[in-house]
Amino acid sequence: GVDRPYWFGDQRWLRGLLGFLVGINLGLVYVNVLFNEWYGRFYNALQELDYPTFKTEILVFGGLATIYISVQILRIYMNQMLTIKWRTWLVGKFLHRYLSEQVYYRLQLGEAKADNPDQRLSDDVSQLTAITLTLSLGLLSAIVTFVTFAGLLWVQSGPLSFSLGETEITIPGYMLWAALLYALLGTWITHKIGRPLIGLNFQQERVEADFRYALIRVRDHSEGIALYRGEPQEGHTLTDLFSRVVTNYKAIMRRTILLTMTTSVYGQAAILFPFIVAAP
Known part of the structure; x- marks a missing residue:
């Protein structure tokens, strides 16, 4: 891709920075495992009325919480620093291409005109860097967390035996x-319901940019509009563009409500699901 030279070029410190950020995320997973073990010891102490262990575990919790908060702050800082450095490199590269050989002019002459290239250079690059890092590191943490706790769940759950006809399973x-x-069922349902939001949010950015550009155009040509009394025409154009903003936003609202309702039901069901599964 266009960003490959950034990660695999001569700047080795970037790969080191990314590796350090990955290590921080893995460290958070390990701290969560320690928290899980702490819960077991703490509630056992409460159940057995073991006051000395209770006091010890309170101190242990304070230490774990301090480590967790410190690592979280460091993770956020490193993530933001890597994001802005990546964005700076991408913007510089795209600006060089945009301003060389009159590309900015020729983009407006082709049949497939690029809509709002200014927004592409500003908002889209920003979202690309921030969302890519967030999703990539989040996926890595989720995989490591799954592997870690899957082993614990496998050991603690044990086998389930039942008869199906004359067959013992x-x-x-x-x-x-x-x-x-x-989890797979919930992911599939969420994906099916939430997928249309991708296109709707993209369209929202487009119509918002069109409306913003029209407002800037009125400001830049304010003298000509005032001279020729073009306020009614400009007002009609702005109203039409904003109506597209509202129409698309209402579509986002409807889809978001449906998605929120689905995830809320799924999340509430997840509270009872472990007890139902453990009942046999």
Whole structure:
């Protein structure tokens, strides 16, 4: 891709910075594992009325919380620093291409005109860098978290045996498989309902940019518009452009409500799901 030279060029410190950020995310996963173990010791102490252990675990929690908060702050800072450095490099590269050989002019002459190239250089590059890093590191953390806790769940759940006709069936680590099926089902439903938001949000950025450009055009040509009394025509144009903003935004509202309702039901069901699965 266009950003390949940035990550695989001569700037080795960038790969080191990315590796350090990956390490921070893996460290957070490990801290979450320590928190999970702490919960077990803490609630056992409460159940057994073990006051010395209770006091010790309170201090342990303070240490874990301090480490977690510190690592989170460091992660956010490193993520933002890497994002702005990547964005600076991309903007410089695209600006060089945009201003060389009169590309900025020739883009307006072709049949497929590029809409709002200024927005592409400003908003789209910003979203590309920020969202790419967030999703990539989030996916890595999710995979590591899954592998870590899947082993714990496999050991703790044990086998499930039942009869199907005259056949005796045993499912080892059945709670892990149930959790996987529940997660896959929820992911599929969320994807089917939320996917139209991709196109709607893209269209929203386009119509917002068109409306913003029209407002800037009125400001830049204010003398001519005032001289020729062009306010009614400009007002009609601006009203039409803003109506497109409103229409698309209402479509986003409807789809977001549907998605929120689905995820809320799924999230609330997830509270009872482990107890239902553990009941056998």
